[in-house]
Amino acid sequence: MSFASLGLCPALVRATHERGYAAPTPIQASAIPAVLQGRDLQAQAHTGSGKTAAFALPLLQQLVQRGQPGARPLHALVLVPTRELAVQVGAALRELSQGLRTPARIAVLFGGVSINPQLMGLRGGADIAVATPGRLLDVVAHNALKLGGVQTLVLDEADRLLDLGFADELAHILALLPPRRQNLCFSATFPAAVQALAARLLHEPLRIELPPEPEARPAIEQRAIEVDAPRRTTLLRHLLAQHQWPRLLVFVATQHATGHVAEKLQRTGIAAAALHGQLAQGTRRTVLADFEAGRLQVLVATDLAARGLDFAALPAVLNYDLPRSAADYTHRIGRTGRAGQPGVAISFVTPESEAHFRLIEKRQQQRVPRERVPGFESAAAPAAPPPAATGEGGIKGKRKSKKDKAREAAHQASKR
Incomplete structure (x- = not known):
């Protein structure tokens, strides 16, 4: 399979070769056509599997198909949990878009630095914004960016963005977005609680879960x-x-x-x-x-x-x-x-x-x-053998269960 067979334009296919992508990874081969079809997506794949390109390439292809990049309202919003990831995703988008007839304008927004240069950078508009939630809301409060025209929302490291630490900010952002849009969730893990939250966000999504293939499993x-x-x-x-x-x-x-x-x-x-x-x-x-x-x-x-x-x-x-x-x-x-x-x-x-x-x-x-490293052995007694590594239930630690407490109480009562 080639990148050209996934529906990407020649300029983006050349960009993949220039970045050393020999062929689509499994997550890219599954996600790119689905995104181009307008599907909502919940995509889970291991770290290092190529998830960034799996959404970056179809976002850029959507801009090409829309025509007139730069006419901007904002087309796509990529939310990330950390500054470092914002910088990394923004750099990937910029590199992949360099070969387009009109390179996409990518805004990278994160806190910890002065907001003024980021506000200045938005004066010409943007096609795609990559942002941490808090700084995005600051930029919106300065009227430097409007989210009413966003057609595609991407949650990168979705499990982190959907947990309680970002709940209030994410709810505020979702309220500013148009109700009809494409939603893409990418992550290496989707715990059960996060899947329930993702289900409320996604509309009839395609779910992709790709465990590492044996030959590709990280060593x-x-x-x-x-x-x-x-x-x-x-x-x-x-x-x-x-x-x-x-x-x-x-x-x-x-x-x-x-x-x-x-x-x-x-x-x-x-x-x-x-x-x-x-x-x-x-x-x-x-x-x-x-x-x-x-x-x-x-x-x-x-x-x-x-x-x-x-x-x-x-x-x-x-x-x-x-x-x-x-x-x-x-x-x-x-x-x-x-x-x-x-x-x-x-x-x-x-x-x-x-x-x-x-x-x-x-x-x-x-x-x-x-x-146990010689000279560093723990002074504590060996722990009890662990339970079988199956199922989703909890594991007893030092805290006694209610049943254990009841048994102890009954045993003490029998002694009296």
């Missing part, structure tokens, strides 16, 4: 190392010395922890830096550029770095703190093992987090063998 080796919480940083330094990774992405739970862990590594001569949502945009760009170029060996980040960012040939990621959910775990480890490259994903499992990691394993329907 990610998953490891779980048991360690007591106070010894995690020392173990991290040990692993860095042992494996000599040129770059390592470390995930922690909080913004405070990014600086705390990075500073401890810096004291021992390791080139490390923190990345979180409260950093100034210029600082974030510098940190990411230094990490990409290898000037930083370790990037300590919150889940800000778990979605959308594409680090070329990143050899390893490490969960210093476990993620909140199995979906977040999938996104985190998906930063490595991309584009056919091997990768390793290591999780530190403390006695306190063992039950939570078992829940992640159950949702993933797989078991990650526990390891």
Whole structure:
């Protein structure tokens, strides 16, 4: 199958070749014709599968078919959860549109920087806007952009945009859009609660769910190392010395922890830096550029770095703190093992987090063998064997169930 067979114009087909796309990926082959037919879409595919081009190419083709790009009202709106993903998607759209007779005008809107240059950039209008929800509403409040003519709405990393963290902003944006429009939801994961929300947004959608094909499955080796919480940083330094990774992405739970862990590594001569949502945009760009170029060996980040960012040939990621959910775990480890490259994903499992990691394993329907590094063995007693990795139910942790409490009460009463 070729890109030309999907209904794309010659200029866009040339653009795919110039970007090194040999042939459509499965998600592109399934999504592009459906989008061009005007279908609503719920598309789920693993990280690194080509989801961005799967919506970027048909959006640009729609502009070509509409004619007169630049006459603009805004044709399409792409909502993303982070600044970094906004920049990445905007860059992909601009590169793909360069060969068009009239290149599309792409507006990239995100917070953390002055709004004035973004307002100035909208004076000539825009064909496609890529935006984070909060900054989009700020721009609309300045009357710099009107959403009444949007024909296609894309939610990239839809599971994150549909969760409670963006609920109010997304509801406000949807109220500003025309009721009759095309809706496209793309993500690597669609938890059950998010699917229910997506169902309200989508009209008779085509649902695409593409698990990785065996030959295309990311070559990610998953490891779980048991360690007591106070010894995690020392173990991290040990692993860095042992494996000599040129770059390592470390995930922690909080913004405070990014600086705390990075500073401890810096004291021992390791080139490390923190990345979180409260950093100034210029600082974030510098940190990411230094990490990409290898000037930083370790990037300590919150889940800000778990979605959308594409680090070329990143050899390893490490969960210093476990993620909140199995979906977040999938996104985190998906930063490595991309584009056919091997990768390793290591999780530190403390006695306190063992039950939570078992829940992640159950949702993933797989078991990650526990390891103990000599000299870093946990002082806690071994955990009970995990339950079978099937089903959708919860997992008992340290909290006793109502039945357990009732049995204990009955046992105590029988002793009296």
